[in-house]
């Protein structure tokens with residue numbers, strides 16, 4: 171990023187990094203439109219692999235704490251991710267776990283349902299793979315020119331705060347651009363001395379209520395006797411709560427912030443804004459809520475109704491598995 | 503095998519019936535295995551699924567949930583809610599590669615000390631047969647982060 175005539179060294183430094191992620195968080199940041207120019211005007215962008223050329227060794231050469239703000243997206247899947255997490259923690263005053271992957275593992279974290287062998291089998295030895303030699307990745311390979319290294323794939327995906335101290339959490343898959351813009355405005359106001367930073371550990375760029383709270387759909391007393399999937403329905407009532415129509419919607423366990431985007435487009439909330447305030451285990455909250463609205467007292471009938479949720483673990487922990495009680499409390 | 507595996511079981515009991523049943527078993531000197539640590543709740547409906555997951559993740563090999571017989575809950579409908587949570591929990595545990603038999607639901611009235619003691623003994627045997635909870639993740643790394651608070655939600 172060029173700074174004609176300005177004195178870039180005096181501007182606070184900004185970094186953004188992607189670890190195990192899809193790149194959607196980066197797109198979401200670029201999607202804030204002209205505000206990205208405010209970022210460029212206010213900050214010296216020193217490291218952002220998706221947007222500019224920079225080397226890890228450049229970051230290593232910086233003074234500790236010299237980067238004011240780092241947005242870190244992606245989970246910790248391998249030792250390269252972990253090394254960068256540690257490096258950027260050291261170099262940054264404010265480290266934000268940016269997006270669902272960094273906070274709670276997100277879709278890459280679903281791999282925590284499988285062992286490392288199972289994952290490698292799926293990738294290197296399933297029907298869709300042409301790998302006659304049965305090649306598997308190794309961290310070290312000797313070639314005539316020397317030894318090649320590739321990052322070591324960890325047995326589980328970890329979240330950013332499972333490896334380093336995190337200052338703020340910004341949820342979403344990806345965070346909504348208007349929320350990113352709000353956070354950037356806040357940071358700029360702080361730089362100008364017009365606002366204060368939220369307390370450490372705070373969730374930023376989101377609400378403190380639930381997705382249901384933001385949802386305009388009409389709600390009544392819920393009595394569910396059947397779960398259906400969207401493609402099994404002839405028509406979806408555009409105004410009525412999806413859960414009341416038997417569609418598994420996770421809005422009640424999910425943090426507000428997106429404006430209930432999915433339900434407004436006839437799709438259930440699948441939980442990308444993560445657990446609502448105060449929720450310890452996201453899936454437990456969903457189980458708790460569903461148990462309250464399933465309309466049966468008969469074990470056989472309850473089982474029949476639950477047949478309508480073919481993959482409960484996957485549906486209840488789609489974004490949060492790497493941060494769930496059963497996958498963080500004890501894996502080993 | 504020289505040493506028998508002694509499972510750790512957490513039992514969540516309803517104050518009005520099953521906790522009294524367990525109490526009665528005690529006063530009547532009916533023996534049941536000491537593997538079960540009882541936690542008294544006001545009603546089985548208070549059983550947040552978080553409690554069960556937390557017990558398992560902190561080292562329990564099994565979780566026993568007890569409540570008043572259907573139709574006899576002191577808060578009317580709440581044990582049916584517990585019943586539905588129990589079914590949901592079992593199905594979810596399967597997805598995690600954990601045997602659903604590690605969670606058991608038992609109805610017991612205040613007068614059923616003998617029956618409850620029998621159920622507890624049976625459950626301990628079942629879990630002993632299953633062995634220690636083997637996490638299906640063959641991970642070498644123990645993850646560090648662990649939420650320290652138990653969620654406070656209205657039942």
Ligand code: SF4
Pocket residue numbers: 381382383385386387389410411412413414419420421422430433438439
């Ligand atoms: S369950 Fe889904 S559709 Fe119903 S109110 Fe909540 S977010 Fe909206």
Ligand code: SF4
Pocket residue numbers: 343381424425428429430431432433438439440441442443444
């Ligand atoms: S409705 Fe749910 S899944 Fe959709 S964007 Fe909002 S939080 Fe994410």
Ligand code: FES
Pocket residue numbers: 516517518519520544545546547568569570574575576577578580581
């Ligand atoms: S009071 Fe015993 S289960 Fe509700």
